[in-house]
Amino acid sequence: MSALRVVLADDQRIVRDGLATVLGLLEGIDVVGTAAGGDSAVGLVAELAPDVLLTDLRMPAGDGVEATRRVRTDHPGTAVVVLTTYVDDDAVVDAIAAGASGWLSKDADAEAIGRALRSAADGVSTVDASVLARLVSARSGGTRPEPAEPPDGLTPREVEVLALIADGLSNTEIARRLVVGEATVKTHVNHLFAKTGLRDRAQAVGYAYRHGLAGR
Numbered sequence: 001m002s003a004l005r006v007v008l009a010d011d012q013r014i015v016r017d018g019l020a021t022v023l024g025l026l027e028g029i030d031v032v033g034t035a036a037g038g039d040s041a042v043g044l045v046a047e048l049a050p051d052v053l054l055t056d057l058r059m060p061a062g063d064g065v066e067a068t069r070r071v072r073t074d075h076p077g078t079a080v081v082v083l084t085t086y087v088d089d090d091a092v093v094d095a096i097a098a099g100a101s102g103w104l105s106k107d108a109d110a111e112a113i114g115r116a117l118r119s120a121a122d123g124v125s126t127v128d129a130s131v132l133a134r135l136v137s138a139r140s141g142g143t144r145p146e147p148a149e150p151p152d153g154l155t156p157r158e159v160e161v162l163a164l165i166a167d168g169l170s171n172t173e174i175a176r177r178l179v180v181g182e183a184t185v186k187t188h189v190n191h192l193f194a195k196t197g198l199r200d201r202a203q204a205v206g207y208a209y210r211h212g213l214a215g216r
Helices: 013-024 038-048 064-074 089-097 110-121 128-141 155-164 173-180 180-194 201-210
Strands: 002-010 029-035 054-055 077-086 102-105
Touching: 002 013, 002 038, 002 110, 013 054, 013 110, 029 038, 038 064, 054 064, 054 110, 064 077, 064 089, 064 173, 077 089, 077 110, 077 180, 089 102, 089 201, 102 110, 110 180, 155 180, 155 201, 173 180, 180 201
Parallel strands: 002 029, 002 054, 054 077, 077 102
Antiparallel strands: none
């Protein structure tokens, strides 16, 4: 099995070099490039086509949110995981909306970072939807937009499922709540993702809050 190819971006050299060294010690992970800012990170992604970009959120030479957006738009074969100093950093919400597969605190250990990178490369979100919901709610002052008519042709049942996703429920828990089979829930999730263009449950949480569909 080929090694997971990673580009790492952080504006602090000691952090960047330290992470590169630590990740390089993990089996199956190859740090193929490092960058001091978002702009240069995007350039390295274009040049090297890595499996994952691991990027700090806040950098002076192009922030991690914009880098995430550009990478996911122009280089969709590269997944993105963001690093943050503070786990309640509201820029995490913007990064997830831009297409990041997950986020990690800089206090995370090497094994946790390795797991997140591998999951992202496999197309699996490592975002805890319930945590993201709290971040979105906190940023909005605890208020939610007024419920709106379902966008993107969502059915009432799909809206109901989406609201429960935004509350952090798993498919199994949603099935119990709605008294339906888990296969039925999976079908609703697949349909609402197809209609909205969402890629994972993390993006679904942001979508639900933006459209006033959470907490219904």
